[in-house]
Amino acid sequence: MKPTANIPILAAKQLSFAIGKHKLLTGVDLEVFPGQLTAVLGANGAGKSTLFRLLSGEKRPSEGNIQFQGKPLSSYSPKSLSKGRAVLPQSSHLTFPFTVEQVVEMGRIPHQDAARKTREIVLEALTLTRTDHLLGRSYPSLSGGEQQRVQLARVLSQIWEESDGPRLLMLDEPTSSLDLAHQYEMLQMVQKFARQGCGVLAILHDLNLAAQYAQQLICLKHGKVVASGTVSEVLTPENIHHTFGQEVRVIPHPEMECPLIVPIPSSIYQPHKPYAKA
Amino acid sequence: MSVSAKQSSISPGLLQKAGFKDIAVLLLAVATLTLMVGATCLGAINLTPFEVLTLIGNKIGITNIAIENPQAEIIFWKLRLPRVLMAVIVGAALAQAGAAMQGLFRNPLAEPGLLGVSAGAALAAVVTILFASWLPQWLPVLFLLPVAAFFGGIIATVTVYKLSQINGQSQVGTMLLAGIAINALAGAGIGLCINFADDAQLRSITFWNLGSLAGATWQVLGILTPIVIGGGLLLYTLGRRLDAFLLGEAEALHLGINVEQTKLLVVGIAAMLTGTAVAFCGVIGFIGLVVPHLIRLSLGPSQQRLVLASGILGGFLLLAGDLGARTVIAPAELPIGILTSLIGGPFFIWLLLRQKNRL
Numbered sequence: 172m173k174p175t176a177n178i179p180i181l182a183a184k185q186l187s188f189a190i191g192k193h194k195l196l197t198g199v200d201l202e203v204f205p206g207q208l209t210a211v212l213g214a215n216g217a218g219k220s221t222l223f224r225l226l227s228g229e230k231r232p233s234e235g236n237i238q239f240q241g242k243p244l245s246s247y248s249p250k251s252l253s254k255g256r257a258v259l260p261q262s263s264h265l266t267f268p269f270t271v272e273q274v275v276e277m278g279r280i281p282h283q284d285a286a287r288k289t290r291e292i293v294l295e296a297l298t299l300t301r302t303d304h305l306l307g308r309s310y311p312s313l314s315g316g317e318q319q320r321v322q323l324a325r326v327l328s329q330i331w332e333e334s335d336g337p338r339l340l341m342l343d344e345p346t347s348s349l350d351l352a353h354q355y356e357m358l359q360m361v362q363k364f365a366r367q368g369c370g371v372l373a374i375l376h377d378l379n380l381a382a383q384y385a386q387q388l389i390c391l392k393h394g395k396v397v398a399s400g401t402v403s404e405v406l407t408p409e410n411i412h413h414t415f416g417q418e419v420r421v422i423p424h425p426e427m428e429c430p431l432i433v434p435i436p437s438s439i440y441q442p443h444k445p446y447a448k449a
Numbered sequence: 450m451s452v453s454a455k456q457s458s459i460s461p462g463l464l465q466k467a468g469f470k471d472i473a474v475l476l477l478a479v480a481t482l483t484l485m486v487g488a489t490c491l492g493a494i495n496l497t498p499f500e501v502l503t504l505i506g507n508k509i510g511i512t513n514i515a516i517e518n519p520q521a522e523i524i525f526w527k528l529r530l531p532r533v534l535m536a537v538i539v540g541a542a543l544a545q546a547g548a549a550m551q552g553l554f555r556n557p558l559a560e561p562g563l564l565g566v567s568a569g570a571a572l573a574a575v576v577t578i579l580f581a582s583w584l585p586q587w588l589p590v591l592f593l594l595p596v597a598a599f600f601g602g603i604i605a606t607v608t609v610y611k612l613s614q615i616n617g618q619s620q621v622g623t624m625l626l627a628g629i630a631i632n633a634l635a636g637a638g639i640g641l642c643i644n645f646a647d648d649a650q651l652r653s654i655t656f657w658n659l660g661s662l663a664g665a666t667w668q669v670l671g672i673l674t675p676i677v678i679g680g681g682l683l684l685y686t687l688g689r690r691l692d693a694f695l696l697g698e699a700e701a702l703h704l705g706i707n708v709e710q711t712k713l714l715v716v717g718i719a720a721m722l723t724g725t726a727v728a729f730c731g732v733i734g735f736i737g738l739v740v741p742h743l744i745r746l747s748l749g750p751s752q753q754r755l756v757l758a759s760g761i762l763g764g765f766l767l768l769a770g771d772l773g774a775r776t777v778i779a780p781a782e783l784p785i786g787i788l789t790s791l792i793g794g795p796f797f798i799w800l801l802l803r804q805k806n807r808l
Binding site: 251 | 699706
């Protein structure tokens with residue numbers, strides 16, 4: 172781990188967001204450290220995407236503040252942010268027939284390097300994301316999973332160089348249209364990237380993916396943080412039931428040093444006690 | 450991370466591809482220049498290419514050869530050349546406006562004519578003609594027309610854009626429906642104006658609905674040329690930003706692009722290009738749809754090359770169309786707008802079928 176690991180690259184304090192009287196987020200605290208993957212978990216409509224848009228700067232919080240590299244997020248221009256931070260929104264609808272390498276190359280727009288260097292980074296990013304065999308293909312002709320990996324290559328290429336300073340990668344449900352093997356493959360790539368000192372914030376749906384690849388977890392429910400901390404602190408049957416309304420067993424992973432979450436159908440497992448009105 | 454041998458062998462290929470595309474654009478430019486010489490030769494009275502080149506040479510002082518045909522000089526400088534230049538410039542303006550709007554809407558079906566931008570500009574121009582006699586003397590209609598058309602175009606563009614955006618995504622169906630609504634409204638407005646117009650006004654108004662390049666003069670060219678070249682250059686410099694914009698607004702923002710400013714600029718430039726073209730030539734449809742499509746099919750979607758190549762091909766096609774319009778039934782003339790719609794309509798249907806099959 173990098174020496175700067177104890178200083179968060181992204182820190183949010185007491186974030187709230189409301190549309191009219193409708194509160195979508197209340198008092199959310201969150202920190203992302205270099206070299207670590209921080210995952211946000213929560214049921215549908217818990218406020219994950221809203222939190223993501225606040226943290227990425229697409230929307231301004233009603234209350235609270237966000238710091239990027241120790242300075243308020245709002246003090247950065249989009250241009251200066253784009254050199255140290257890459258964001259992959261949930262779904263990208265690109266209908267124009269750009270080739271795969273053209274899409275990835277757009278990740279280098281903020282840097283304005285020489286063509287040769289740009290091309291090298293693009294090819295390296297394609298290799299890391301195992302999309303180099305798609306070179307020359309038209310983006311709209313790819314499958315959903317291939318498109319998502321090409322988009323990952325694009326955002327990785329954007330913050331490819333360690334020499335650019337502290338880097339942050341933000342991913343909104345990066346595995347949503349991937350099959351099982353590609354889900355794990357994608358998080359392995361992200362983990363590999365994080366180990367080079369990049370901080371990663373990802374919204375994840377699959378608890379076992381989060382258990383294996385994340386270092387820090389945050390559970391959201393009705394716009395509030397209901398649990399946060401390390402994997403073993405957060406992924407308890409109580410927390411998971413409270414967050415998702417699903418009974419689970421948490422057992423040790425047979426091969427790895429992380430918990431394995433096994434959902435239990437309610438017909439078999441009687442809920443031990445009703446939680447505060449859900 | 451190291452680059453494997455396999456990858457590094459690919460990169461020269463990418464280079465060669467870019468070279469081929471640049472040569473294609475150059476060839477297109479040469480073809481357009483050749484057609485321009487050809488088009489100045491053909492008409493009710495034909496000139497020879499030798500006469501045309503000699504006339505140009507005489508004017509700029511390279512050659513000093515007497516021309517046998519006494520009418521040639523007048524035909525060339527007063528009629529043919531302004532008209533040929535006008536066709537190229539207006540074609541370029543419409544094609545670039547189409548390319549810009551397709552980028553803005555992130556949709557290959559966006560086009561100034563279909564979305565009612567041309568109609569909005571035409572309505573503003575028609576209203577200007579109708580009230581021209583009430584205007585103060587120091588305000589010449591010739592200069593007021595493009596300004597009015599520009600604002601008409603802007604209002605139409607912003608309306609369609611706002612209507613078609615749902616959750617930050619441009620909806621194709623809503624976009625085309627909004628275009629129908631704007632076209633209908635502007636059509637009603639123009640109809641109303643026709644009702645109140647006198648005979649002379651009526652003749653100028655009819656001209657808007659059909660489109661024609663017959664109004665070409667050096668004075669008009671003096672207004673059109675700087676606007677179209679300036680707008681085209683601005684679009685060219687926005688090219689990379691528009692590429693990123695095609696990924697999505699949020700994606701462009703996170704690539705460090707000032708999204709709001711880019712949108713504002715593109716709306717402004719597209720309305721300016723369409724507005725000035727409409728102000729002097731009336732509504733000429735489908736150039737903005739057909740041309741960027743042909744370029745994308747052959748040279749790819751990169752906006753920078755798209756804008757440049759669309760400008761050239763737009764000029765080429767409108768020039769070819771106008772040549773047809775004024776020679777096919779000579780000495781009478783077909784309105785160019787009818788001709789472009791005749792070709793553009795079936796092309797649009799083909800595009801719709803292609804999209805349908807893809808879904």
